[in-house]
Amino acid sequence: MNKIEDFLTSDYIYLPYKKEYNIFYKDKDYIYKNDLIASNGEDFIYSNVSGILLGIATVNNNKYFVIENDFKDKLREKKGTKRNINKYSKEDLINLLKKYNKFKDIDTNSKVLIVSGISEYIDEITYPTLIKNYTTEILDTIDALIEILNIKKCFFSITTKDQECVNILFNNLGTYPKIDLKLFNSNYSIGNKYILIDKLTNYKNKNYGIIYYTISDILDIYNILRKNIVPSVNYITLSGNLLKYSKVIRIKNGTNLDDLLKYYNIKENSIFINGLLNGFKINNNNFILDKNVKSIFINTEKKYNTYDCINCGLCKKSCPVNINPKYMYFHNNKKSKEYKMKCVNCGICEFVCPSKIDLRGVYNDKK
Numbered sequence: 001m002n003k004i005e006d007f008l009t010s011d012y013i014y015l016p017y018k019k020e021y022n023i024f025y026k027d028k029d030y031i032y033k034n035d036l037i038a039s040n041g042e043d044f045i046y047s048n049v050s051g052i053l054l055g056i057a058t059v060n061n062n063k064y065f066v067i068e069n070d071f072k073d074k075l076r077e078k079k080g081t082k083r084n085i086n087k088y089s090k091e092d093l094i095n096l097l098k099k100y101n102k103f104k105d106i107d108t109n110s111k112v113l114i115v116s117g118i119s120e121y122i123d124e125i126t127y128p129t130l131i132k133n134y135t136t137e138i139l140d141t142i143d144a145l146i147e148i149l150n151i152k153k154c155f156f157s158i159t160t161k162d163q164e165c166v167n168i169l170f171n172n173l174g175t176y177p178k179i180d181l182k183l184f185n186s187n188y189s190i191g192n193k194y195i196l197i198d199k200l201t202n203y204k205n206k207n208y209g210i211i212y213y214t215i216s217d218i219l220d221i222y223n224i225l226r227k228n229i230v231p232s233v234n235y236i237t238l239s240g241n242l243l244k245y246s247k248v249i250r251i252k253n254g255t256n257l258d259d260l261l262k263y264y265n266i267k268e269n270s271i272f273i274n275g276l277l278n279g280f281k282i283n284n285n286n287f288i289l290d291k292n293v294k295s296i297f298i299n300t301e302k303k304y305n306t307y308d309c310i311n312c313g314l315c316k317k318s319c320p321v322n323i324n325p326k327y328m329y330f331h332n333n334k335k336s337k338e339y340k341m342k343c344v345n346c347g348i349c350e351f352v353c354p355s356k357i358d359l360r361g362v363y364n365d366k367k
């Protein structure tokens with residue numbers, strides 16, 4: 001079974017700063033873990049370490065609160081651990097999830113729960129690794145959500161690619177009859193939230209309201225329900241042809257990539273965040289790894305020449321949402337804008353294009 005490696009020793013943690021938010025601490029204040037640093041009433045920024053708030057810094061044009069980690073993880077008040085995570089009332093559960101940003105834009109009367117164990121980005125191994133390492137915690141949490149929120153239908157989706165993961169779930173699901181395991185052959189584009197929801201639900205139950213969580217969300221929710229503190233870590237796939245093998249690492253949210261690369265002694269590199277196809281390349285290792293980062297690919301640099309379109313039609317044939325990437329690239333009119341709105345930024349069109357046209361780059365420019 002793939003083990004998860006820890007990198008939790010970053011001296012400085014960077015948490016998002018937003019100008020319009022109320023800020024509850026000032027520079028040089030001592031911050032406890034789980035202290036609410038800033039909020040706009042709907043979004044809450046908590047500290048995930050204890051230490052000194054040094055101030056606000058700009059990294060890659062984004063602003064962050066910088067906390068000097070004292071590695072004590074001190075809490076302002078001691079919190080007990082809840083043994084039975086299914087013993088919350090519906091109201092208490094929703095309030096707790098809202099408090100930690102895990103129940104945003106969700107209809108409280110939703111009756112369908114979709115849990116995705118399918119990565120959005122190709123070659124990521126995070127979700128199957130989490131399923132294998134935390135099977136009981138994940139299934140118990142899904143079961144508790146079904147029970148407390150009175151969910152009528154729960155789909156748990158994975159791909160058949162990782163057979164060990166499939167076997168583990170089949171061996172454990174007997175005790176969770178309300179969880180409907182859905183297996184998919186392909187693991188690409190099906191990991192996109194909207195494509196997956198579309199595949200799993202019909203018109204009728206779409207009207208119910210749908211709650212969608214990934215496996216990482218479920219693990220965060222498990223920790224929230226057990227400990228009533230902010231989820232402080234993120235699980236990321238570290239991969240690429242400069243590494244011997246792919247691994248899943250556990251890091252504190254807000255770690256600087258540069259610290260991680262130094263820890264693994266990685267120097268020359270070409271780094272992609274969130275997949276080689278639909279991710280983006282970074283030019284500066286001072287990049288903050290927040291919750292939106294799912295994978296880091298470290299590769300030797302490859303350069304391609306681009307050529308004129310040869311009208312082969314491969315991009316259109318491959319597009320999972322049935323739009324014409326070539327049209328989107330070469331036009332700027334109502335139709336191309338409609339295509340842009342439908343595009344899920346998967347990158348397949350670019351991958352298959354024999355002329356190596358930067359179709360996704362144009363998509364990003366137009367956005």
Ligand code: SF4
Nearest residue numbers: 319343344346347349
């Ligand atoms: S246009 Fe390209 S990037 Fe967009 S959904 Fe289609 S294949 Fe994916």
Ligand code: SF4
Nearest residue numbers: 309310312313315353
């Ligand atoms: S795949 Fe590339 S070369 Fe072929 S039609 Fe699309 S843009 Fe043109």
